[in-house]
Amino acid sequence: MSQPGVLILGAGQGGLQAAISLRQNGYAGPVTLVGAEPGLPYQRPPLSKAYLLEGKAEALALRPESFFTSKAITLRPGTWVDAIDRAARQIRIGSEMLPYDHLILATGTRNLRPPIAGLERALDLRTLADAAALRMALADPQRIAVIGGGFIGLEFAAVARKLGHEVSVIEAAPRLMARAVSPAMSRHFEHWHRAQGVALHLGQPAVAVDEGGVTLADGTHVAAGFVLLAAGVRPNSELAEAAGLATGNGVTVDAGLRTSDPAIFALGDCACFPDPRTGAPVRLESVQAATDHARLIAARIAKGETADYAALPWFWSDQGDQKLQIAGLAGPETTEEVVAEGVVARFDALGLAAVETVNNARAHMKARRMLASGSAAGLAALEELIAA
Amino acid sequence: MIKVTYVAQDGSATTIEAEEGTSVMQAAVSNDLDGIVGECGGSMMCATCHCYVDEAWEERTGARSADEEEMLEGAAAEVTGRSRLSCQIRLDPSLDGLVVHLPEEQL
Numbered sequence: 001m002s003q004p005g006v007l008i009l010g011a012g013q014g015g016l017q018a019a020i021s022l023r024q025n026g027y028a029g030p031v032t033l034v035g036a037e038p039g040l041p042y043q044r045p046p047l048s049k050a051y052l053l054e055g056k057a058e059a060l061a062l063r064p065e066s067f068f069t070s071k072a073i074t075l076r077p078g079t080w081v082d083a084i085d086r087a088a089r090q091i092r093i094g095s096e097m098l099p100y101d102h103l104i105l106a107t108g109t110r111n112l113r114p115p116i117a118g119l120e121r122a123l124d125l126r127t128l129a130d131a132a133a134l135r136m137a138l139a140d141p142q143r144i145a146v147i148g149g150g151f152i153g154l155e156f157a158a159v160a161r162k163l164g165h166e167v168s169v170i171e172a173a174p175r176l177m178a179r180a181v182s183p184a185m186s187r188h189f190e191h192w193h194r195a196q197g198v199a200l201h202l203g204q205p206a207v208a209v210d211e212g213g214v215t216l217a218d219g220t221h222v223a224a225g226f227v228l229l230a231a232g233v234r235p236n237s238e239l240a241e242a243a244g245l246a247t248g249n250g251v252t253v254d255a256g257l258r259t260s261d262p263a264i265f266a267l268g269d270c271a272c273f274p275d276p277r278t279g280a281p282v283r284l285e286s287v288q289a290a291t292d293h294a295r296l297i298a299a300r301i302a303k304g305e306t307a308d309y310a311a312l313p314w315f316w317s318d319q320g321d322q323k324l325q326i327a328g329l330a331g332p333e334t335t336e337e338v339v340a341e342g343v344v345a346r347f348d349a350l351g352l353a354a355v356e357t358v359n360n361a362r363a364h365m366k367a368r369r370m371l372a373s374g375s376a377a378g379l380a381a382l383e384e385l386i387a388a
Numbered sequence: 389m390i391k392v393t394y395v396a397q398d399g400s401a402t403t404i405e406a407e408e409g410t411s412v413m414q415a416a417v418s419n420d421l422d423g424i425v426g427e428c429g430g431s432m433m434c435a436t437c438h439c440y441v442d443e444a445w446e447e448r449t450g451a452r453s454a455d456e457e458e459m460l461e462g463a464a465a466e467v468t469g470r471s472r473l474s475c476q477i478r479l480d481p482s483l484d485g486l487v488v489h490l491p492e493e494q495l
Contacts, residue, residue: 043429059414067420288434291427295495316433323455325433361432361458368462 003029004099006301007091009081009239010106011035013043014268014290016062018104021298023071032074032098034091037127039077040065045287047131048155049318053163055135057128084243086261102301105240105251105259105266106294109233109285114172116147118209122229125152137226138163145169145214145224147206149176151317153230154189157198158320167198168222170214172205172231179232180315181326182336184344185356192322235270235283248272250283255308257297265300267293275329276310278350282329288314312372325361327368328354337379339363345382352377390479392416393487394439396423408481412474412488413437423490430475432456436494437474438463442487446470449477449486465491 006022008015011033019031035041042060051060068075083092090099111124123137124130134156142165146153149171161167169176175186176193193200204216213224235250245259246252251266253259253273259266268290272283292311299305315326330346330353337345342358345367355367363386370377370385389405392415396402406415416424416437425436432455441449449472452460456476460467474488 045429045431059410061418063420064418070420287428314433316428316431318431361455362461365435365458365462 004089004101005030005032006102006104007098007100008033008104008106009091010108010236010268010270011037011041011075011077012106012108012268012290013041013062013287014108014294015104015106016041017291017294018106018267018298019071019073020063021295022302023073025298025302027298027302029101030074031072032076033068034076034079034081034093034098036080037077037129039128040075042128043287044126047128048125048152049159051128051131052135052138052156052159055132057132060128081239084239084264086243086245086264089263101263103264104294104297105264105270106268106290107236107239107270109235109269111229112232112234113229114147114205114231116206116209119229121209121211122147122227124229125156126233134228138165141165142225143168143213143223144226144228145222146228146230147209147214148229148231149173149200149202150230150232151177151180151315153228154193154319155317156228156230157193158196158318158322161196161198162320168201168214168224169193169198170201170204170206170216170222172203174203176200176202177317181324181356182330182334182344182346184336184338185324185358188342188358189319189322189324192319196320233269233285235272237270240264240266249281252281256300256306257293257309265297267297273309276308277329277353278331278348280331284313284329286313286315312368314368321359323359323361324356325358325364326354326356327364328352328371330354339379339383339386343386345379347379352379352382355382390481390484391486392479392483393485394421394423395442395487395489397490397492406479408479410479412439412472412477412479412486414475415479416474423494424474425494426475432459432473432475435459435462435473436464438465438467438491438494439472439474439488440468440470440491441472441477442489443470445483445486445488448482452476463491464493464495 208215240251250272313329317324334346344356346354413426428434
């Protein structure tokens with residue numbers, strides 16, 4: 001008798017990793033990966049970096065088509081799921097019902113659309129299709145305005161500037177990457193982008209987009225031939241919410257990455273999970289979290305493992321020749337210490353929370369190991385480690 | 389096309405034909421070879437594409453960069469003088485026939 005098996009909603013890097021890890025862990029039942037986008041699952045990080053420069057879409061594929069056949073994983077691209085019927089343990093796609101024993105939500109995020117008049121004129125940078133359209137737009141010299149001074153907006157700005165375009169970045173917060181990095185690191189990147197000739201407008205939200213550019217709250221008009229929207233994302237949690245699962249900042253899961261329904265897990269950018277270090281609910285937008293979540297969920301389903309999620313978060317952002325690496329996760333209530341040139345430590349009530357480095361893989365890896373070991377580390381220990 | 393042979397811990401070898409310009413990591417991943425993860429996609433962020441270059445090929449694959457050296461410190465398996473991040477080895481005709489050995493674990 002055939003069993004319903006595992007159904008994964010979302011064929012991004014996390015969803016695909018769940019399918020890979022299920023098979024690696026010996027799961028023999030049916031595995032189905034349902035994705036809204038066309039084609040094979042692909043890597044998203046290069047879309048705002050290498051892909052814009054080189055345009056090699058084939059280099060982005062995470063696995064060849066043969067993988068899905070050889071591992072007996074059913075891939076259903078270009079497919080929209082309409083509803084989850086938890087009572088019947090099935091999902092609905094149009095008039096079709098697909099059953100499951102375990103459901104994994106890996107639905108990711110989409111662009112946040114702030115209330116800005118004329119925003120429909122702006123381009124997005126979330127998907128391969130978005131990036132392909134942007135690449136076309138970059139073929140001729142342009143005046144470009146980027147709404148949002150976070151990782152993606154700044155990575156894009158660095159590439160566009162390198163290609164010779166006139167680039168302005170508009171950020172509502174008073175500093176760059178304010179949610180992700182310390183004020184000291186924001187300043188470093190502020191100086192760097194300005195030195196490249198990027199015009200930065202900080203602390204001024206965009207209020208309108210028109211054919212000539214973007215108007216800011218203080219009335220400034222930033223001239224631009226095209227506008228990129230990169231002002232953050234929102235989790236795709238509507239299906240979960242409609243199915244009555246606990247949601248808030250994404251789909252709420254416990255330390256075992258289970259939603260409020262034990263047959264349903266959530267992972268990656270759409271999942272809000274307890275930070276192993278502080279217990280505070282967090283939602284991370286990173287390849288690392290998505291793939292580490294996927295491995296834990298697969299081990300739970302395939303082997304009945306019960307360990308809680310404990311992976312150390314890490315992030316990176318390549319902006320021109322500046323490689324930013326972050327080990328650990330710092331909440332809003334932190335103090336910062338500049339440990340060395342391009343190395344910033346962030347502390348909270350529990351001690352060392354995160355270490356940010358620029359072009360310093362050595363310090364990054366040392367900090368990563370130190371933080372992963374779980375030992376309570378102070379500034380002196382970190383300084384000693386970095387100096388060693 | 390450039391041939392690369394990956395030798396697993398149990399001695400089993402898999403030969404892949406890859407296009408010039410791809411990396412040893414990319415060739416492995418896009419052919420679904422077990423033993424190379426390449427989680428960060430070649431951004432030198434993860435050290436999950438660690439390999440050991442076969443002695444006979446050591447000179448032709450060149451030296452590792454300082455950054456690569458540092459990232460290797462985070463590799464799961466033992467790092468030796470022949471350890472490389474396979475995402476940093478670009479395939480060109482001089483590497484046709486390259487042999488690399490895979491570590492016990494990547495994560």
